[in-house]
Amino acid sequence: FFFDNLLPYIMASSDSTRPVKQMKTDDDRMACATPTDVAASAGFHAAAGVGNACFAYLTHDPTGQPRPRFPQLPADSRTVVLDIEGATTLISFVYDELFPFARTHCKAYLDKHWDEDALQSALNVMRSEASQDVTQPDKYPRAISIPPYSQDTKEHGIECVVKAVEWQMDMDRKISGLKALQGLIWKDGYASGELKGHVFADVFSALQWWKETGVQVYIYSSGSVGAQKLLFGSSKFGDLLSLIAGHFDTAVGAKVEAASYQAIAKQLNVPPAEIVFVSDAEKELLAAREAGIGWPVLCCRPGNKPLTTDSCGFPAIRSFLELCRNADE
Template sequence: MTPRAILTDIEGTTSSIAFVHEVLFPYSRARLADYVAQRAADPGVAAILDQVRAEAGAPLDLAGCTALLTEWHDADRKIAPLKSLQGLIWAEGYAAGELQGHVYADAVEGLRRWHARGIALHVYSSGSVAAQKLIFGHTAYGDLTPLFSGYFDTAVGGKKEAGSYAAIARAIGVAPAEILFLSDVEAELAAAAAAGLGVTLLARDGLPAASPYPVAESFDTILPAEAIA
């Protein structure tokens, strides 16, 4: 059965894990302290700092907020104020041409193929929605954001929680059984499958010895053109 919607992860699925960890994270880490110091009075950054204080449960000063954000960054915490700040820093990098979103060529072809067949495409990643749009909006293949109908981050829930996928299905108005979720993480696929979604494991570094889920090494073999009615 051809799904009505495809929900895709980013890291290790549409895009290289190395891009996030070796390009994006070092970029924001190197600029975090100066960015906060220079823009602390900007409404968007001030709101982020208020969120940091709320998370800390303490009236931290600017130095305290910066130190905590840095600690979260180094620990790769999936926490909203950090993700929002990273998104702002990356936005400047993309706008300046210092960053370019990485998307695999086969992923671009697959996304375009499915979109052309009328399958609604959505993203679900631990990165913020703003960061997701930046990656797909600034690629070597141009702006890919018109291909997508919607984006979800951990505001909807954790990626290893079945309830998150049920909530996404409700939000996009498609029955879980008519959604295909793509990820390189089996625990995420288990949660999606528990919510009733179809799933496929992306194994870009080679096929695993065994997996309880359908496996693909690229987007080329997932709903190829001849298989879509």
């Protein structure tokens, strides 16, 4: 029985203060379990009553049409690619914890590590990107050049980098140099214990289930591979990296471009039609579908953006456990 098979994974990931219970109907059985409260940080299922507009369209899209069924792993596929923000992780963790941490600790980190190769490597990427940005003042009016490395001009260099970080973060830019620098700052935070990666409890359970049943799990995020590994390697459930087969970031391409998903499929040597991709972002799912990804799946979590008609035609879930079933069940 499906629930019995998953129960050890559910119980292992559940906070003892948040008991789980078996759902009573066959339709709800795929949800597996639900907490007795609806705290966003609890994982598992968030109730529609928490005020998240996306939950209104779990079974039917904004036009009123029924959504297609979601895939079952490993029954339908043995390869799943996961987004982070709004999928594996509460979106507010990134914007309310990680991003402010990087911003407030940036200057101190630069001052402490200025002469280190890892930092200067990230800054060299930022310098290259900044040299392009300053040529587009209409698009990037706050763009600033970052001078070459020099110990003699360290103070001025740090000032320029901090300004660059601030305006790029204000615009929520997804570019490699900024992501690399943020990753270094977060690494310090995780190492000191100031940061713990947020992962929904159902994600932890699903990762264990998929590992046990031979499903290959990959992460694709606009955050750098290094930052991804920090989040999952220092999560509130401990080090989860052994449950993940690989990572992709913007080095493979932007997440809203179909070519990126084709490149991932090529690197994995898996036909796009056999891949499941889970994300909260409609434009990413549209790009994945254009690339031929067989199972683009919409993930609804507390705090995610309201859905639009761009979400039409995609199956929707609120828990990764809804994707877990063997072929013979």
